[in-house]
Amino acid sequence: MRAPRRIVIAGGGTAGWMAAAALARTLGRAVSVTLVESDAIGTIGVGESTIPPIITFNRLLGINEAEFMAATQATFKLGIQFDGWKGPQDSYFHSFGLTGKDHWAAGFQHFWLDGRTRGNDAPYDDYCLELVAAREGRFAHLPDDRMNYAYQLDSTLYGRFLRRMAEGDGAVRIEGRIERVELDGKSGDIAALVLDDGQRIEGDLFIDCTGFRALLIERALHVGFDDWSHYLPCDAAVAVQTESVRPPVPFTRAIAHESGWQWRIPLQHRAGNGIVYCSRYLDHDVARERLLANVEGTVLTEPNMLRFTTGARRKQWHRNCIAIGLSGGFLEPLESTSIHLIQRAILRLIRLLPGDPVSPHDIAEFNDQQMTDMLQIRDFLILHYKVTERRDTPFWRQCADMEIPESLAHKIALFRETARVFRRNDELFAENSWVQVMLGQGIVPESYHPITARLSDGELAQLLSSVRQNVATTVRGLPPHADYVARFCGAVA
Numbered sequence: 073m074r075a076p077r078r079i080v081i082a083g084g085g086t087a088g089w090m091a092a093a094a095l096a097r098t099l100g101r102a103v104s105v106t107l108v109e110s111d112a113i114g115t116i117g118v119g120e121s122t123i124p125p126i127i128t129f130n131r132l133l134g135i136n137e138a139e140f141m142a143a144t145q146a147t148f149k150l151g152i153q154f155d156g157w158k159g160p161q162d163s164y165f166h167s168f169g170l171t172g173k174d175h176w177a178a179g180f181q182h183f184w185l186d187g188r189t190r191g192n193d194a195p196y197d198d199y200c201l202e203l204v205a206a207r208e209g210r211f212a213h214l215p216d217d218r219m220n221y222a223y224q225l226d227s228t229l230y231g232r233f234l235r236r237m238a239e240g241d242g243a244v245r246i247e248g249r250i251e252r253v254e255l256d257g258k259s260g261d262i263a264a265l266v267l268d269d270g271q272r273i274e275g276d277l278f279i280d281c282t283g284f285r286a287l288l289i290e291r292a293l294h295v296g297f298d299d300w301s302h303y304l305p306c307d308a309a310v311a312v313q314t315e316s317v318r319p320p321v322p323f324t325r326a327i328a329h330e331s332g333w334q335w336r337i338p339l340q341h342r343a344g345n346g347i348v349y350c351s352r353y354l355d356h357d358v359a360r361e362r363l364l365a366n367v368e369g370t371v372l373t374e375p376n377m378l379r380f381t382t383g384a385r386r387k388q389w390h391r392n393c394i395a396i397g398l399s400g401g402f403l404e405p406l407e408s409t410s411i412h413l414i415q416r417a418i419l420r421l422i423r424l425l426p427g428d429p430v431s432p433h434d435i436a437e438f439n440d441q442q443m444t445d446m447l448q449i450r451d452f453l454i455l456h457y458k459v460t461e462r463r464d465t466p467f468w469r470q471c472a473d474m475e476i477p478e479s480l481a482h483k484i485a486l487f488r489e490t491a492r493v494f495r496r497n498d499e500l501f502a503e504n505s506w507v508q509v510m511l512g513q514g515i516v517p518e519s520y521h522p523i524t525a526r527l528s529d530g531e532l533a534q535l536l537s538s539v540r541q542n543v544a545t546t547v548r549g550l551p552p553h554a555d556y557v558a559r560f561c562g563a564v565a
């Protein structure tokens with residue numbers, strides 16, 4: 073089977089350069105990688121909070137972690153603190169890692185729930201290493217990858233880092249505006265990109281990384297878009313960068329407001345901030361003013377106003393074109409999943425690298441896997457809006473009253489009645505994530521697995537306290553996050 077010889081990537085945002093770096097490094101001389109981007113158009117300029125699988129991506133590409141973090145002014149991330157989601161004054165944490173110790177038949181939450189009825193009232197949070205470390209602002213790498221983490225990074229610097237890497241591995245960058253996508257008259261495949269200076273860039277396989285514009289997959293190939301804004305009604309954002317006012321904490325904050333939420337992402341050299349909202353209930357100028365009134369530290373950039381529709385292209389791969397990044401669809405940034413979806417698509421494409429001719433089964437497999445990922449993440453995001461005690465504004469009332477997908481309704485009902493959660497089909501968010509968010513949003517399970525009754529009061533108390541103490545002792549031994557970052561990967565300003 074012959075690999076497509078010429079891979080052309082349209083767009084040089086995070087998606088474009090991640091794809092270029094991964095393809096050039098993994099496939100080497102088997103293919104040529106050409107990336108076209110327009111400095112005049114620029115990138116979206118947000119996308120700074122990540123989740124743990126990025127570590128696998130970096131390892132696969134042989135990226136040195138300390139160099140990568142220094143080059144992108146990155147900090148470590150142990151999870152997200154959700155403020156005001158259950159009720160305006162409530163706060164909870166969705167952390168990476170595991171909570172407590174599971175039994176094969178029943179997750180740790182069952183033992184914790186039983187423990188509460190028997191007088192052990194320590195919060196669920198206290199049994200999770202990453203969560204307690206985040207709350208205490210501590211971090212270190214631990215043996216056997218015991219600490220699960222991701223990064224908070226500067227998206228522009230990340231793009232530059234990937235570009236250096238990709239070009240070092242032979243990818244070629246062409247500066248210019250794509251004016252036209254030329255289709256092959258016979259096959260309907262993409263034949264070439266035509267730039268504003270008349271250059272014609274031919275390829276065998278085209279990757280659409282043109283962001284929300286979706287120049288290839290939608291404007292040229294018209295695959296169609298599934299609109300999910302009924303479930304996730306936020307459709308606008310404003311982002312600004314600010315000076316840091318305190319040492320960076322190892323977590324992102326998602327602070328709910330009356331018609332959406334606000335993020336704070338601490339980096340080494342500054343903080344990233346943004347407000348995400350539903351334009352039906354909040355005017356753009358008011359959103360902008362609200363953000364500026366709620367950031368800490370001097371504002372460093374002009375507010376970046378963004379509009380989006382939550383949803384997905386009906387096909388992520390069509391003919392000889394694959395959409396990766398925002399061109400393929402968008403799920404709002406509440407759980408920092410977009411860069412992850414880019415990574416999944418790239419690795420999936422490498423695994424399913426088509427021969428000549430392209431097998432329609434490869435395309436079908438790719439589309440099915442990619443859509444499954446997006447639907448699973450979509451359900452997890454909807455959970456945060458649907459399960460809330462907030463009824464204080466029309467936005468929150470709409471969220472609480474909305475119909476939700478059957479798959480999510482089942483998951484919520486199962487947990488509410490039995491405290492059970494099952495991970496299906498290699499789903500991104502594992503049991504711990506679902507349990508933390510469901511408890512955090514206010515679901516109190518009505519029962520738990522009877523197996524916990526096997527333990528006497530003393531045995532259960534001993535189990536719970538040993539896990540808690542283990543976590544507390546480990547966290548006490550960790551250095552402050554900011555000190556560790558400075559030592560491990562301090563960036564040169």
Ligand SMILES: Cc1cc2nc3c(=O)[nH]c(=O)nc-3n(C[C@H](O)[C@H](O)[C@H](O)COP(=O)(O)OP(=O)(O)OC[C@H]3O[C@@H](n4cnc5c(N)ncnc54)[C@H](O)[C@@H]3O)c2cc1C
Nearest residue numbers: 083084085086087116119121250282283397398405410411
């Ligand atoms: C408000 C908000 C917050 C977000 N926060 C996060 C987060 O915390 N974590 C996360 O994982 N993700 C986040 N994301 C998503 C993340 O920003 C994107 O997934 C990521 O930046 C990838 O974008 P992209 O490369 O697909 O598109 P873009 O960055 O828009 O890049 C598009 C590229 O295409 C080029 N281009 C477009 N048209 C043409 C043309 N005609 N000719 C030549 N070039 C062209 C542009 O110049 C650019 O290089 C967020 C998104 C939004 C909207």
